[in-house]
Amino acid sequence: MKFSANLGFLWNDQPLPEAIKLAHQAGYAAVECHWPYQFDADEVKNALHETGLQMLGLNTDRGDISKGDNGLSSIPGREVEARAAIDQAIVYASKINALNIHVMAGFASGEEAEKTFIDNLQYAADQAKTHNITILIEPLNHYDAPNYFLQTSAQAEDILQKVDRSNVKLMFDCYHLQIMEGDICRRLERLMPIIGHIQIASVPARSEPNTGELNYHYIFSKLEALGYSAPIGAEYKPAKGSVDSSWLADF
Numbered sequence: 583m584k585f586s587a588n589l590g591f592l593w594n595d596q597p598l599p600e601a602i603k604l605a606h607q608a609g610y611a612a613v614e615c616h617w618p619y620q621f622d623a624d625e626v627k628n629a630l631h632e633t634g635l636q637m638l639g640l641n642t643d644r645g646d647i648s649k650g651d652n653g654l655s656s657i658p659g660r661e662v663e664a665r666a667a668i669d670q671a672i673v674y675a676s677k678i679n680a681l682n683i684h685v686m687a688g689f690a691s692g693e694e695a696e697k698t699f700i701d702n703l704q705y706a707a708d709q710a711k712t713h714n715i716t717i718l719i720e721p722l723n724h725y726d727a728p729n730y731f732l733q734t735s736a737q738a739e740d741i742l743q744k745v746d747r748s749n750v751k752l753m754f755d756c757y758h759l760q761i762m763e764g765d766i767c768r769r770l771e772r773l774m775p776i777i778g779h780i781q782i783a784s785v786p787a788r789s790e791p792n793t794g795e796l797n798y799h800y801i802f803s804k805l806e807a808l809g810y811s812a813p814i815g816a817e818y819k820p821a822k823g824s825v826d827s828s829w830l831a832d833f
């Protein structure tokens with residue numbers, strides 16, 4: 583299996599270009615991040631070039647985090663801000679040749695929120711297409727993100743059907759979906775055609791993947807049997823605060 587270091591959680595005390603170099607030294611095959619916007623895109627691009635790593639993905643800006651925003655794209659009345667965040671992500675991603683953009687839904691519920699999310703995702707997909715960028719949506723668990731618009735894979739599947747764009751896919755985060763739904767292996771197999779990226783962490787602690795209630799040796803053997811060969815996102819919070827990548831050797 584190949585792994586992508588999620589630099590939102592790993593080496594997140596370092597400037598992004600430095601974190602990319604540290605991920606390379608630790609043996610990761612790719613990198614991904616959350617919100618890279620404070621870092622100069624040229625410096626990030628140089629670090630990617632120097633290490634030969636690809637940036638798999640980044641997120642749209644969350645909005646005003648001091649007011650509790652966690653994404654904007656499903657919030658009726660905030661379409662202008664949501665689309666500005668999508669445009670910003672596309673510009674940044676295309677500068678550093680990132681493959682995917684996770685469009686964050688935010689806190690909302692109901693039919694109007696669903697319609698808003700679908701419209702914004704169609705906008706994002708159409709803008710991203712010319713840059714060969716895939717748009718991702720990710721269900722988040724209701725403990726970490728109570729009242730987040732997108733909470734289950736079934737809801738994501740329904741949204742993707744309604745969005746009806748081939749470059750919009752599901753980010754299957756095993757950590758969130760184990761908490762919300764379980765049945766991870768069957769779910770991965772069934773949803774494989776709509777999966778754009780997979781992330782992992784232990785459950786429930788969200789720390790190093792080889793601890794906790796999910797058996798990743800088993801899950802990876804199933805993914806291998808399904809022919810999945812893309813790098814898997816190691817999106818975990820290091821248990822002791824500093825990054826220990828020795829778990830990579832087990833896989």
Ligand SMILES: O=C(O)[C@@H](O)C(=O)CO
Binds near residue numbers: 641755817
């Ligand atoms: O799982 C997560 O929390 C992330 O993948 C993310 O992008 C939203 O914070």
Ligand SMILES: [Mg+2]
Binds near residue numbers: 720755781817
């Ligand atoms: Mg995730």
